[in-house]
Amino acid sequence: MNRTIRWRYSSIGCLLLIFSALGVFAQDVYLCVWRNPERTMTKIFPEARDYISANQKISPSQLEEIEKRIGTKVLPGQRDVFLYFNMTGDNGEHVGTIIAVTQKGEFGAVEFVFGLDPAGVIEDLYVQRARERDQRFKKRDFLDLFVGQNVRGASNLEKTYQGAKTPGTTAIIEGLEKALTAYDVLVLNGENKD
Amino acid sequence: MKTAWSSLKSAFAALLLVAAVLEASWNISADIDLRYRLSEWQHHDGGLHVAGASVRKTFSDRKGDRLTLFGLVEAHDNFSMVMAHELYGLYKGPLGSWNVSVGRFGLPYGLLTGFSASRLLYTMPHHELLGYDVDNGIMLSGVRGMLDYGISVTQGYGPHHLPDFSGHGLATGRLGFTLGDAGETIVGVSGVYGTTAHAHDRDMTIDRALGALDMTMYLGRLLCRAELSGGMVNSKLIGAGFVAIDYALLPRLDVNLGITGVRNGTETHDAWFTGVTHTSRWFTLRGGYQYAYYNEPHHQVAVQLYRLFAANF
Numbered sequence: 001m002n003r004t005i006r007w008r009y010s011s012i013g014c015l016l017l018i019f020s021a022l023g024v025f026a027q028d029v030y031l032c033v034w035r036n037p038e039r040t041m042t043k044i045f046p047e048a049r050d051y052i053s054a055n056q057k058i059s060p061s062q063l064e065e066i067e068k069r070i071g072t073k074v075l076p077g078q079r080d081v082f083l084y085f086n087m088t089g090d091n092g093e094h095v096g097t098i099i100a101v102t103q104k105g106e107f108g109a110v111e112f113v114f115g116l117d118p119a120g121v122i123e124d125l126y127v128q129r130a131r132e133r134d135q136r137f138k139k140r141d142f143l144d145l146f147v148g149q150n151v152r153g154a155s156n157l158e159k160t161y162q163g164a165k166t167p168g169t170t171a172i173i174e175g176l177e178k179a180l181t182a183y184d185v186l187v188l189n190g191e192n193k194d
Numbered sequence: 195m196k197t198a199w200s201s202l203k204s205a206f207a208a209l210l211l212v213a214a215v216l217e218a219s220w221n222i223s224a225d226i227d228l229r230y231r232l233s234e235w236q237h238h239d240g241g242l243h244v245a246g247a248s249v250r251k252t253f254s255d256r257k258g259d260r261l262t263l264f265g266l267v268e269a270h271d272n273f274s275m276v277m278a279h280e281l282y283g284l285y286k287g288p289l290g291s292w293n294v295s296v297g298r299f300g301l302p303y304g305l306l307t308g309f310s311a312s313r314l315l316y317t318m319p320h321h322e323l324l325g326y327d328v329d330n331g332i333m334l335s336g337v338r339g340m341l342d343y344g345i346s347v348t349q350g351y352g353p354h355h356l357p358d359f360s361g362h363g364l365a366t367g368r369l370g371f372t373l374g375d376a377g378e379t380i381v382g383v384s385g386v387y388g389t390t391a392h393a394h395d396r397d398m399t400i401d402r403a404l405g406a407l408d409m410t411m412y413l414g415r416l417l418c419r420a421e422l423s424g425g426m427v428n429s430k431l432i433g434a435g436f437v438a439i440d441y442a443l444l445p446r447l448d449v450n451l452g453i454t455g456v457r458n459g460t461e462t463h464d465a466w467f468t469g470v471t472h473t474s475r476w477f478t479l480r481g482g483y484q485y486a487y488y489n490e491p492h493h494q495v496a497v498q499l500y501r502l503f504a505a506n507f
Contacts, residue, residue: 038290038337039372050258050288055506081506092257107415107442108473127376131415131442138376 037100037113041087044115044124045096048087056082056186069155069181072174075104082182087115094118099183100128103175106167107131112175120151120188125176130168137168146176151188154180221250223504227313233491241272243498244313246279259286277353280328287336295333295346298353301326302335302344302368303384304408304421305436315482315496316452316467319434323404323423323456325390326352329364342370350390350399362399364388380410386425402427415442430459446473450482462488469496477501 041051058066058080067074085098097116102109110130115123125143136142145160157177161169224247230240248266252259266280282297300306303320306327311318320327331348345368349361370382384406392398404425411418417440424433439451452467469482480498 039339039342039377042289042339048289052254052258053252077504083506088257106445108445129376129412131412131417133415135414140375 037085037098040113040126040128041085041098041115043126044098044113045087047089048095049090050088050092051085051098052088054084054086056084058082058182058186062185066178066181066185069185070174070178072178074178074182075102078102078178082186084183084187096123097183097187099179101175101179103171103178105130105132105171107133110137110168110171110175112172114146114176114179116151116183120183122147122149122176125172127172130171132166132168132171134166134168136164136166137172142169143172146172149176151180151184154184221504221506223248223502225313225500225502228499229315230497232495234493237491242269243271245269248280258288261285275354279353290337292334292336295335296331298328298330298357299333299346300328301348301366301386302333302346303366303386304368304382304406304423305410305419307342307344307368307370307382308380308410309419311438311452313500314450314452315469315480315498316438316450316484317454317465318421318436319423319454319456319463321393322427322432322458322463323406323434324366324386324402325350325393325400326354328353329366329390330357330361331364340372342372344368350388351396352391352393354393355391355396358396362389362391364390364402376412378412380408382406382408384408400428404432416440427458432456432458440471443470447471448473450480464488 037051041048063074063079083100085100086094087096087098089095096118098113099116100111100113102111104110108131110132111128112126113128114125117123125146127138127143130138142161142163146157149157149160154177157173157180161173163169224245226245227243228241229243230238232238246266246268248264250262250264253261262284264280264282264284265278267276268279269276278298280298280300282295282299284293284295286293301324303324305318306320310327312327329346329348329350329352331346333344333346335344336342346366348364348366349357350364351357351361364386365388366384366386368382368384370380373379373381386402386404389399389401392400402425404423404427406421406423408421409419419436419438421436422434426432434456435454437451437453441449443449448471450467450469450471452465454463454465456463463486465484465486467482467484469480472479478500480500482496484494484496486492
């Protein structure tokens with residue numbers, strides 16, 4: 001075996017070792033990836049002129065508090081950093097917050113986006129991507145149930161919906177509860193703690 | 195020529211270093227694509243198809259995000275080729291209504307704007323149509339409501355050749371429309387005009403003048419992508435069609451279909467792929483069979499082990 005081939009296969013071996021080491025991190029991560037965010041941002045906040053991405057680091061104690069309040073584990077890929085977008089007006093003033101949520105559905109991730117006004121009230125909500133069998137969770141009459149809800153009411157969201165539970169409706173409710181709680185703990189510093 | 199490319203890489207590395215000092219948050223991802231192929235039921239080969247690593251960093255001013263730096267390095271075919279597949283800086287205007295990208299970026303043409311089959315077991319016809327999926331140059335792109343656009347002027351060298359000034363010259367553009375509350379339907383019209391380098395010889399040129407229509411539809415568990423292209427390549431008529439369908443059969447199992455057909459002058463190329471994708475918690479396993487009537491191999495079975503690592507820091 002010549003030197004080049006040995007080098008190539010050694011490199012593959014090293015890569016496999018590195019990826020094995022990374023094996024402690026599952027591939028099944030739920031990063032909040034958002035394609036063309038501007039389209040939905042302008043639907044939720046027509047008065048916004050721009051946005052600033054914010055990556056809020058999550059400390060172990062903050063993660064513990066979030067999990068305690070929502071009663072479940074935060075998904076892999078969302079345990080270290082909380083991503084949100086500060087919407088800004090003509091002069092850079094804060095006009096609202098956009099949060100993109102990725103939650104586990106039956107057929108992969110359910111991705112949705114919602115906006116909070118400066119008082120922490122949900123302005124609007126849009127489903128981005130989901131491949132669920134039951135599509136009722138995409139309907140406006142379901143999504144509109146959460147418009148007007150406050151960060152303070154995160155733990156009561158489940159009671160807002162009385163209809164049939166599907167993986168889609170559960171993903172939206174649990175995702176909203178998680179995102180609102182994380183925003184409260186990490187951004188509002190728990191000032192609205194239930 | 196080599197000096198110019200080295201300077202470009204050094205400048206980008208310096209920018210990344212500055213970014214490291216200013217901010218601590220990054221988006222980093224890496225992936226590895228291992229494949230085994232059995233052709234004509236006789237010949238087989240396997241190894242590393244692609245390993246990639248990318249990094250993205252965004253800077254903001256008082257009013258919004260302004261500058262994004264992105265780099266993607268890939269190693270292909272058992273490390274026989276290592277290259278910077280994408281390397282660009284993007285200056286973002288208000289709410290992304292206009293963005294200017296400079297460097298090596300994905301060409302705004304057809305489905306390439308939001309989709310790539312580079313990690314899948316089927317292929318798209320862009321090698322015959324454009325020569326490359328990425329190129330070096332400048333691009334203006336943006337989103338206005340349901341409309342998105344991208345127009346680029348590039349060198350035509352692709353990712354395999356060292357950049358030089360001013361290059362052969364390739365203009366590419368796409369106008370897209372996203373319909374539905376959740377963006378369930380995306381349609382686009384694209385065009386390309388200019389000259390690209392041959393894959394193996396930078397100074398050997400290929401003239402291209404093409405147009406395309408593309409469509410992406412999210413229909414519950416079904417995802418359909420289609421693209422039709424037509425025009426002239428080196429004064430010969432060319433027509434190409436591509437269809438890809440993914441259907442979520444079970445929570446972690448997709449059925450995949452990919453069909454590619456190209457008629458270039460008097461030559462025809464085709465590929466009919468059917469396969470499955472299993473996504474486990476730790477890796478993605480794909481397998482499939484591809485039949486080609488006009489090309490060799492006529493029969494090919496492939497198995498892929500794919501692993502993605504992505505994180506925000």
